[in-house]
Amino acid sequence: MLQAENITIKYGSRLAVSDVSLNVRPGEIIAILGPNGAGKSTLLRALNGGLKPSSGQVLLEGHSLNQYPRRVISRHIAVVAQEGDVRFPVTVLEFVLGGRYASASTGAWGWETDRDIKVAHDVLRETELSELSGRLMNELSGGERQRAVLARALATEATVLLLDEPTANLDLAHQAVILGLVRQRSDLNEVAAVVVTHDINLAAQFSNHVLLMKNGHAVAFGHPAEVLTPKLLREVFDVRILVDAHPITGVPRITPVHEVRR
Amino acid sequence: MKANTEAALEHGPKARDLNDGRVTLRQTLAACSLLLVALLAAILVTSLFGSERLPTRASICAIASLGQSACGLTPDQYAILLEIRLPRIFLAAAVGASLAAAGASYQALLRNPLAEPYLLGVSNGAAVGTMIALVFFGAWEWSRPLMAFTGALGATFVVYRLAHGRAGASPERLILAGVIVTTFLSSAIVFVTTLMDATRIRSFTFWLLGDLSGSTTRLLTLAIIVAILGTAVLAANARSLNLLMLGERDAFDLGVEVARVRLIVFFVASLLVGSSVASSGSVGYVGLVVPHLVRLSLGSDNRITVPAAALAGALFVVVADTVARTIIAPRELPVGAITALIGAPLFVYLLKRG
Numbered sequence: 001m002l003q004a005e006n007i008t009i010k011y012g013s014r015l016a017v018s019d020v021s022l023n024v025r026p027g028e029i030i031a032i033l034g035p036n037g038a039g040k041s042t043l044l045r046a047l048n049g050g051l052k053p054s055s056g057q058v059l060l061e062g063h064s065l066n067q068y069p070r071r072v073i074s075r076h077i078a079v080v081a082q083e084g085d086v087r088f089p090v091t092v093l094e095f096v097l098g099g100r101y102a103s104a105s106t107g108a109w110g111w112e113t114d115r116d117i118k119v120a121h122d123v124l125r126e127t128e129l130s131e132l133s134g135r136l137m138n139e140l141s142g143g144e145r146q147r148a149v150l151a152r153a154l155a156t157e158a159t160v161l162l163l164d165e166p167t168a169n170l171d172l173a174h175q176a177v178i179l180g181l182v183r184q185r186s187d188l189n190e191v192a193a194v195v196v197t198h199d200i201n202l203a204a205q206f207s208n209h210v211l212l213m214k215n216g217h218a219v220a221f222g223h224p225a226e227v228l229t230p231k232l233l234r235e236v237f238d239v240r241i242l243v244d245a246h247p248i249t250g251v252p253r254i255t256p257v258h259e260v261r262r
Numbered sequence: 263m264k265a266n267t268e269a270a271l272e273h274g275p276k277a278r279d280l281n282d283g284r285v286t287l288r289q290t291l292a293a294c295s296l297l298l299v300a301l302l303a304a305i306l307v308t309s310l311f312g313s314e315r316l317p318t319r320a321s322i323c324a325i326a327s328l329g330q331s332a333c334g335l336t337p338d339q340y341a342i343l344l345e346i347r348l349p350r351i352f353l354a355a356a357v358g359a360s361l362a363a364a365g366a367s368y369q370a371l372l373r374n375p376l377a378e379p380y381l382l383g384v385s386n387g388a389a390v391g392t393m394i395a396l397v398f399f400g401a402w403e404w405s406r407p408l409m410a411f412t413g414a415l416g417a418t419f420v421v422y423r424l425a426h427g428r429a430g431a432s433p434e435r436l437i438l439a440g441v442i443v444t445t446f447l448s449s450a451i452v453f454v455t456t457l458m459d460a461t462r463i464r465s466f467t468f469w470l471l472g473d474l475s476g477s478t479t480r481l482l483t484l485a486i487i488v489a490i491l492g493t494a495v496l497a498a499n500a501r502s503l504n505l506l507m508l509g510e511r512d513a514f515d516l517g518v519e520v521a522r523v524r525l526i527v528f529f530v531a532s533l534l535v536g537s538s539v540a541s542s543g544s545v546g547y548v549g550l551v552v553p554h555l556v557r558l559s560l561g562s563d564n565r566i567t568v569p570a571a572a573l574a575g576a577l578f579v580v581v582a583d584t585v586a587r588t589i590i591a592p593r594e595l596p597v598g599a600i601t602a603l604i605g606a607p608l609f610v611y612l613l614k615r616g
Contacts, residue, residue: 050514070519075517084508087375088557088562090562091561092283095508098512099516101518102516111286112284133283135283
């Protein structure tokens, strides 16, 4: 449903992403891994038209993103970024209803329909925020806020979810909740997801495919077990890495081995 | 409205839990109707007060007849009511509505509750434009609003560019940019003032602080039309502003055509500020005080904030100007002095609260 073909993105003369291709299918979660500055987030922004590639193209349902109006793209592709600070007294429900903007027949003005309200309440229930719907965003804890950001993305009913380090500021339990919700939707074949993350173990646990990136290049792509090998990880992250099988799930478990010089 | 605000201050967000955490069309219409009634009542009542106290019943009768009948007012009283006082009150309403609607929109667009036409330097940009028009194209009446609009738009653009660094725009950076533009334009104003003859300088100093007494019928008509149409256009973009208020990137991701909406809002807000400055100088802090109080009592949804702020702004300046022209009657204060007296402490409070 979403394809990136030979994407190259430059910031001035610096090459941020170089010739990367990606095919996102419903029911699949792709994790993009790599060190800081590898071009992961840049690639993700190009996938919903937020950045124009200097060469290559992104196709949505077979047509270039450039051919769609902004609202149509947003109906198909939703982004979950780390939430910025909300400086106005906006309630959780108002925040989540923002996800219904692209579905409205008139974007700029108009009021939410009964269906908009229903969708918002459904995703609030799914993300366990129903109780908080009347609370203000800046009164929530970090985990609750990040769930609200996910809820807003789910409220768009988009079929592609792009998540940019959605769990970076969350504790262990909340990390699993966020990705678990995405996994659920994906298992129902409702969505495809691309997740940029620094957490390799989380990626191994939740993703179908892993894209390893370094210096803007795609180093490897494949199933977690194929890609998350000591050799490839050492090549990409420049640290020695121990990989064994998770004792319960069996997915690759990654432990960096820091060599302490004495 | 004041009681409402106090209730919101006391109970905070809890008061809003009652309506499920969102604003509806019905609430918007109810709040706006209420404010409209209050505004009309204020127009009627304030028209009775001034250095010359007018007889209540006869004045109301004259206004109700739309000036067709004097209703027993003396010719002098009739002239004071319909030719001096009412035009001034209508101008106050138009200026208040323009500045408050513009302020609310700047705040949403720039993601900054402290953004305000006066503090951003936009009013000063319009003032420089107006003064240039007066000095160089004094004979052509429309040059004033036209140049004021150009000045406001120019100042808006410069502040926006200055405030957006590589790391994005912080509220502090925006205010700093506003201070820089304001002080720069202030010196430009001083420079243009020196080109004027001495007799005009005093009235200009007065005008600079916000003075509603020196308008013409045409400028008044323009100010009213711009206030109504401008507020309507901003309200029509309110749902987009709701998302822009959370960040330009979020808004883009959710389907807002950010560049287009930003252009419309900057253009219309500058038009609103330009037309009010051209007719009445820089009335400060209206765009800060009014939207803030409206958000406290009605919430942050711009579909209610923008129109309600326009009506409340009109009400605020009508009352403030009545105070300005009665408190030391027969002498008058510039209305900007009154609004700043209320607005500056509130600004400090908002800044402290972060």
